Amino acid sequence: MSKRLTESDIAQAVSQMVNQILERNASKEFVLVGIRSRGDEVAERIRSALETAGMNVPMGVLDISLYRDDLAHLKDNPKLQGSNISFTVDGAHIILVDDVLFTGRTVRAAIDALTDYGRPTKVELAVLIDRGHRELPFAPDYVGVDLQTQRMDYIDVKLQGSDGEDSVVVIENKV
């Protein structure tokens, strides 16, 4: 049996994240940085929801490919799409956004990549799905939904922008 999230589950998870962010930052200045790929789409949904709530928040996109710790072990290097950070990172309060939080290795890479742009005063982490099984000491600040998974499960996230539909499927023991 596999677990699923539907389009409306995903929408609910995003609004959950938006509410948490608003609750703690209503009168603060911050920026969103989405991690490619799909983290950027989650960030864009948050940004647009915040805009509807009357908050204009700058958003950037981060490509962490060059900062991964497993490049030497990969048969093919990930395709580089590039980052787009048009605001000053120095002194910024940044909320990093990704689709799935798993081992924490992407977050490590993202923080390294960010600090090559400047020195933020604060970096927080927002994830659509926390599936557990951390290998590095990271904890999310804002979570859309917690999913119980096994270490070997594969979380297949599809989002409208990159995949043409919104769905999440937990595939058990994917080899």
Added chain:
Amino acid sequence: MAVISLLVLVVGPVYTPLSSSSPPMTRKDLLDIESLSREEIELLLDQAGPFKDLFTRSVKKVPALKGKSVLTLFYEPSTRTLSSFEVAAKRLSADVTNFDVPHSSVVKGETIKDTIDTLQSMRTDYIIVRNKMPGLPQMIARETKACVINAGDGAHAHPTQALLDGFTLREVFPELMGKKILIVGDILHSRVARSTSTLMRKLGVEVAWLGPGSLVPKHGPKDIKRFTNYDEALRWAPDCVYLLRVQMERQAVQYFPSLREYTKLYGVTDERFKQLEAQGTYIMHPGPVNRGVELCDAVMEYNRCLINQQVENGIATRMAALYWLKPNQQK
């Protein structure tokens, strides 16, 4: 084709390996342009863009090749290509060693086979080689586990030059299909002309050659136009004129009577420059330029002169090439 590869780029999830149906997107060596598919060339050019974006950050370095070693092995003098590779490798956090050939064992009589064995023992991850002997990079690539990049072998190939030229032209013409490039000079002895012509044709650019009759090869692809007369070539209305360097240091054998005559017939003189400027033609040159020979001073101030962009793009393109190559795992 372009649309398909673009889609693949946008859609491709970061952590998912390529499916077995997609073309091999990784190679061990970069030896020439002939063996690259159009998709591979476009992948390299697409990835050079994000690398170039890094140059405006205060930290220009990324950790992609941290702990990897790059060895440069230049048997021919070169400042630009060598330092371009060196900067590219260092911006990827690799450790670079220059195998200083004039002072190395080569002058002490070590054979190339022995040099290769030495390189193999050094367990370097990437070897960047330039030699006057065509095919030497291929030989080193066969004999070592390291990734080998050909930085120019005789009159054969100079693939990273061609890639940077393609990237530079694509910056001014995002759609290259149907654009025209005129390559001027000693085509016959030029690895740049060979590699750049091949790459441009693979990207759908029309290529023409202009030079002294004896130095414009009659053999080779039929779709390349051959000109010996400048005015005729300009009537073909090229979008870009690519000037080859007159190799002063190789003038021991004279292929044309005098430099003055070369300039008169094939140089961008003040008069020809006015014409090119009026036609809005872009100008490229692999460098270093001989002012007063291939081109007049005014060209260097021209806003459609792409020579300085070529230098900057050379670093980005070489970073893309280093990032793309992967050592042979089964060997």
